[in-house]
Every structure is written in C-alpha cells, then in structure tokens.
Amino acid sequence: MPRSDEAQAFFHAVYSAVQEIPPGKVTSYGHIAKLVGTPQRPRQVGVCLKHLPDSTTTPTPRFHHTNVPWQRVINAKGIVSPRSQPSGAHNQAAALEAEGVTVTTGPLGELMVDFGEFGWFPAVLPSEEAQRVGASDEEGEEGSENGD
DNA sequence: AATATGACGTCAC
DNA sequence: CGTGACGCCATAT
Incomplete structure (x- = not known):
C-alpha cells in the first residue's frame, strides 16, 4: 500500500464523501x-472503492467495506458499473435494493437506477445550478430531487 | 522500470 | 443519439 500522502488524502476524501450518501440514495x-x-x-x-479495505483482512482500517456505502456509487449513466466480475455488480444491485433502491435490469443485463428518484446531489456547485436554470428549452423535465 | 488495465466522464465526430 | 479517443493515476504484470 505504498500510496503517497497525497493519494492517501484522496482516498480519505473519497471515502468520507461516500459515507455522506444517505441510505436509499445513489450518486455517480x-x-x-x-x-x-x-x-x-x-x-x-473507482480505484478507491476497489481497494476499499476489508475490516477482517486489515488491522485497523479507518474505512472499510463495512462502514463505507460503496454500493451507493454508480456511474453517470445511472447504471451499476459492470466491472470485471458480474456477480460483483449484481451484488451491488442487491445491496441497493436492500436499502430500498429500485434497480431495473435492461435488455443487456445492465443494472439501471433512476437518478431522478434515487439520485443524490449534495453540494452542487453554484455554477452548475446556474447552468441548470440557464437551460432555456426543456420539455421532458421532471421534478428535482432532494434528500436532505 | 516500463507497459497494460480499469468500480469513469467528457468532448468530438 | 451511438461510437471513438483522450485524460487520469493507482495497481498489476
């Protein structure tokens, strides 16, 4: 685990951010x-979550597979990352459903999650807010979401 | 030490 | 709106 201090800080920041995600919600x-x-x-x-330590295999990890809701992180397409092992993605989907998140399986076996329903967007930057509002022509605009 | 991959996202075409 | 290329950097060979 020869990660530089900077990298370690990054890992830490990521884990902390992921822990901020409330149950029943997902983000990218x-x-x-x-x-x-x-x-x-x-x-x-993704690397951080991939290398997320296991509370049983590591001595005293600050963050581990049990206290970090890695399952609530999916890709921007609203789909659970297939990653290398299909069972893993499936497992993630199962964990999400266990929290009340509805996961639908697409024709190709893609595990899709409705961001409009379960998406969690905490500290959306002001610039993005402005951009959102700036959009002039919207037709299929559904309601926004907010968990906290 | 160098090269190849990957739990991604965005832009160009 | 689908496909391809690039960026990014920790791990794995």
Missing part, C-alpha cells in the same frame, strides 16, 4: 470526484 463517481475537488479523476474514485 464523477460527482464524488467533484466533491473531493478532483473532477477529472472519476476513475480514481
């Missing part, structure tokens, strides 16, 4: 990346 890697101040590294967020 990109959003977490933004929250931690590195919007250009959504992939690294």
